[in-house]
Amino acid sequence: MPLLVCRHNLAMSQANSTLVLVDGSSYLYRAYHAMPDLRAVPGDPSSPATGAIRGMINMLQALQKEHPAEYVACVFDASGPTFRDALYPEYKAHRSPMPEDLRAQIAPIHEVVRLMGWTVLDVPGVEADDVIGTLATVAAAQGVRVIISSGDKDLSQLVDERITIMDTMSGKVRDVQGVMAEFGVPPCLMVDYQTLVGDAVDNVPGVDKVGPKTAAKWLNEYGSLDALLAHADAIKGVAGENLRKARDWLPLGRQLVTIRTDCDLHEHVPGLPALDALARRMPQPEALRAFYERYGFKTLARALAEQMGADAVAPDAAPPAQAGAADRQPPAPEVTRRYETVCDWPTFDAWLQRLQAAPCVALDTETTSIDEMQAEIVGISWAVEPGVAAYVPLAHDYPGALAQLPRDEVLARLRPWLEDASRPKLGQHIKYDRHVFANHGIEVRGYAHDTMLQSYVLEVHKPHSLDSLAQRHLGRQGISYEDLCGKGAHQIPFAQVAIDKAAEYACEDSDLTLAVHQVLWPRLQADDRLRRIYELEVACSEVLYRIERHGVLIDADVLSRQSHELGQRILQLEQEAYAIAGQPFNLNSPKQLGEIFFDKLGLPVVKKTATGARSTDEEVLEKLAEDYPLPAKILEHRSLTKLKGTYTDKLAAMAHPRTGRVHTHYAQAVAVTGRLSSNDPNLQNIPIRTPEGRRIREAFIAAPGHVLASADYSQIELRIMAHLSEDEALLRAFAEGLDVHRATAAEVFGLAPEQVSSEQRRYAKVINFGLIYGMSSYGLAKALGIDNTAAKNYIERYFQRFAGVRRYMDDTKAQAKARGYVETVFGRRLYLPEINSPNGPRRAAAERAAINAPMQGTAADLIKMSMVAVQQALDAQGKGTKMIMQVHDELVFEVPEAEVDWVRTEVPKLMAEVAKLKVSLLAEVGVGENWERAH
Structure with missing residues (x-):
């Protein structure tokens, strides 16, 4: 009976003869824009900004883990001019100045990078790219493997067999083959390529009208820029003419885009060409810990303290709403970890007795697939107390694998405990494990807790994976799935993982789940409102499991006919577009669209891209479509192509081979408002504003002897607004059963309700919903097709008549700024990290x-409460009706014909009675043979 003890620290091996160079300037900008507005004192806008610092630490830690190296350096741009400014005074002239709150973080970033063991370089008069180019070339010449971590494509000219560029943010790798695949030329021609194309970011012109494709074509044909210029007189067309015009400029352009590889760095990197000055140094834990505490990084400080063997870290005294209670948990006490692999019946029987006696068991499965409807069990783990866990391998299959207990017999012996609702169980994302057990014919009962949902309720704005939770709340770094199975094409199935390693990983997962639960559950118990939201989420998880399990029937023939019809219309639209343009062209090519729109047809330029090109994005097409036929054709073509590719071509193929139904996955812990998201397939994004989109729902059908019923809330968010704002006019409109949009129009336009025209009602509807979503006068003007002044007047009149709505909005923003979060009617917290940001657009958002x-979140709470209430009624009365979809504020049921009257009567009543607001809730039910007819 092997006993496995979990590793406390994983020693990081170092790869000899590798130099990692980080483009620090690229990193700090990415960190600044990727991270929220963190502050050393959370919630205090006068406190130093720390988002870029934290992002930089995160990225370097990830890079160190992914690419351990003997030599490391982080290279930043130094302030002041370089030789390029002397060559070309307009160099980088259009760049915006660095934001002040980012500039203030540069010195601390340099400090923490050094403390982490990296050499920091910022060489006066030399750009970071040139420092990187010089160091990379020197190292590669000595046979050292070089990894440059950057997202800057300009560095591609440095790539060779020893120098590789890795973009850790996107995962993109630019080796020799990668550069060729991305740009169409080898790295040795990248300087020539960049000279032709130019660099809009650095304000370096290229050849006018010559883009990446033309540049690559020319260089592949002629072999170099010099050879191309020698044959410039033979290049025809506008591009050839522009090339000849640029002849005098191109030598200077080439100087500007060429990364230098011969900079004198001896003062900054003593001993070159030897790399000893860049050797990785040991981190400075005491100084790092002080740094982390100084800048409010409590989680990092706690994790470091645990690694250092510290007994505890002083808890953060900031208010919970601003500092975040999650970052103030003391480190979990060290426990002896006793992980056991169960490979014989006496050991299994002993553990089964422990399971039956345990007050609550953390349960986890290891499987063959992330698709919960297809996954089969490879092994099962559980933890019964901190540090005490076991793994039962059941289907590991590789040469020399230990003999394992038979899976069917193990599951048969576990079944009574698994299906006993009186035996409490907990897990991380329990809905997935329920499906996995159900694939083996077991309906698990007694799931009392889900750590993913605990985190979702307590800290919706943070990641909810077990790895994140363990690091955040326990200061523990678990073994990752990639550590165990590898990545990408080289990843092996879990069944091929060695049992001893699989056992350590699986036991750790159950152990961490139990430990996280012991941290989070007391916090939920201490707050009645949050605890009730959590209990709602757990109950909703049960309902969602049943919805996913049952699935929805799809009519493949209907979809096939629709797909054919859409295909015919798409071809027709292409021909109509060609006729308007006077020539065939690629409807999906921005470059060709721009040439036809603006050069050939003379359409007005609405806006330009960041690089100065004439934009043909969706917004531009919609604007131009108001006056010109071709953009309208393009928009319709794109809409129908997306509809065909996403739904009519694919839905039928997504039906499960065993059930013949589509089983969407509802992600419960994603949207910060509490709303569910649907994927594989996404049933919530089926467009309903066009006839073609609505027809997709005709393919969702009922089984023989059944119909589909759709129940949804009427004007739910406006009713919630009335409740929250307590506005007298809105409350009166709902209390009297008025058409709320007509009533709003009557107030805004000063008319009697019966005098309101359909156009005025439409305006009022846009205003009602627009203001809920924070629409500005500019947005309202655009939505209604009126000028800004008229839109502004409408909004002012609205707030004059609905003063309670204005008061609610002002009070809510003030409360959010003070607390850092807002709440739904029922207590769900919705955190707003950017509410006090000095960045104007972020703060406004x-x-x-x-x-x-609060309105979206309350609507999400209500539909979840309805799901639970209706499912409980169905179970209590033994009905055959099945809930099969949840889409926004709508529930869809597959109903036996004999139960239609019950559904029509009882379901809207149940939905209306789940909560008592200051206005009554109203739900309506429609019935039909398919989803579209049920509306």
Whole structure:
């Protein structure tokens, strides 16, 4: 009976003869824009900004783990001019100045990077790219493997057999083959390529109208820029003419884009060409810990303290709403980890007795697939107390694998305990494990807790994976799946993982789940409102499991006919577009669209891209479509192509081979508002504003002897607004059963309700819903097709007549700024990290979210409460009706014909009675042979 003890620290091996060079300037900008507005004192905008610092630490830690190396350096741009500024005074002239709150973080970033063991370089008068180019070339010449971590494509000219560029943010690798695949030329021609194309970011012109494809074509044909210029007189067309015009400029352009590889760095990197000055140094844990505490990084400080063997870290005294209670948990006490692999019946029977006696068991499965409807069990793990866990391998299959207990017999012996609702169980994402057990004919009962949902309720704005939770709340770094199975094409199935390693990983997962639960559950118990939201989420998980399990029937013939019809219409639209343009062209090519729109047809340029090109994005097409036929054709073509590719071509193929139904996956812990998201397939994004989109729902059908019923809330968010704002006019409109949009129009336009025209009602509807989503006067003007002044007047009149709505919005924003979060009617917290951001657009977006989130979140709470209430009624009365979809504020049922009257009567009543608001809730039910007819 092997006993496995979990590793406390994983020693990181170092690869000899590898130099990692980090483009620090690229990193810090990415960190700044990727991270929220973190502050050393959370919630205090006068406190130093720390988002870029934290992002930099995160990225370097990830890079160190992914690419351990003997030599490391982080290279930043130094302030002041370089030789390129002397060559070309307009160099980088259009770049915006660095934001002040980012500039203030540069010195601390340099400090922490050094403390982490990296050499930091910022060489006066030399750009970071040139420092990187010089060091990479020197190292490669000595046979050292070089990895440059950057997202900057300009560095591609450095790539060779020893120098590789890795973009850790996107996962893109630019080796010799990668550069060729991306740009169409080998690295040795990248300088010539960049000279032709130019660099809009650095304000370096190329050849006018010559883009990447033309540049690559020319260089592949002529072999170099010099050879191309020698034959410039033979190049025809506008491109050839522009090339000849640029002859005098191109030598200077080439100097500007060429990365230098011969900079004098001896003062900054003593001993070159030897790399000893860049050797990785040991981190400075005491100084790092002090740094982390100084800048409010409590989780990092706690994890470091545990690694150092510290007994504890002083808890953060900041208020919970601003500092985040998750970052103030003391480190979990060290426990002796006793992990056991169960490969014989006496050991199994002993563990089964422990399971039956345990007050609550953390349960986890290891499987063959992430598709919960297809996954089969490879092994099962559980933890019964901190540090005490076991793994039962059941289907590991590789040469020399230990003999394992038979899976069917193990599951048969576990079945009574698994299906006993009186035996409490917990897990991380329990819905997945329920499906996995159900694939083997076991309906698990007694799931009392889900750590993923605990995190989702307590800290919706943070990641909810077990790895994240363990690091955040326990200061523990678990073994990752990639550590065990590898990545990408080289990843092996879990069944081929060695049993001893699989056992350590699986036991650790159950152990961490139990430990995280012991941290999070007391916090939920201490807050009645949050605890009730969590209990709602757990109950909703049960309902969602049943919805996913049952699935929805799809009519493949209907989809096939629709797909054919859409295909015919798409071809027709292409021909119509060609006729308007006077020539065939690629409807999906922005470059060709721009040439036809603006050069051939003379359409007005609405806006330009960041690089100065004339934009043909969706917004531009919609604007131009108001006056010109070709953009309208393009928009319709794109819409139908997407509809065909996403739904009519694919839905039928997504039906499960065993059930013949489509089984969507509802992600419960994704949207910060509490709304569910649907994927594989996404049933919530089926467009309903066009006839073609609505027809997709005709393919969702009922089984023989059944019909589909659709139940949804009427004007739910406006009713919630009335409740939250307590606005007298809105409350009166709902209380009297008025058409709320007509009533709004009557107030805004000063008319009697019966005098309101259909156009005025439409305006009022846009205003009602627009203000809920924080729409500005500009947005309203665009939505209604009116000028800004008229839109502004409408909004002012609206707030004059609905003063309670204005008061609610102002009060909500003030509360959000003070607390850092807003709440739904039922207590769900919706955090707004950017609400006090000094960045104007980010702050404005957070203010809009502060107004909208309580309404969206309350609507999400209500539909979840309805799901639970209706399912409980169905179970209690033994009905055959099945809930098969949840889409926004709508529930869809597959109903036996004999139960239609019950559904029509009882379901809207149940939905209306799940909560008592200051206005009554109203739900309506439609019935039909398919989903579309049920509306």
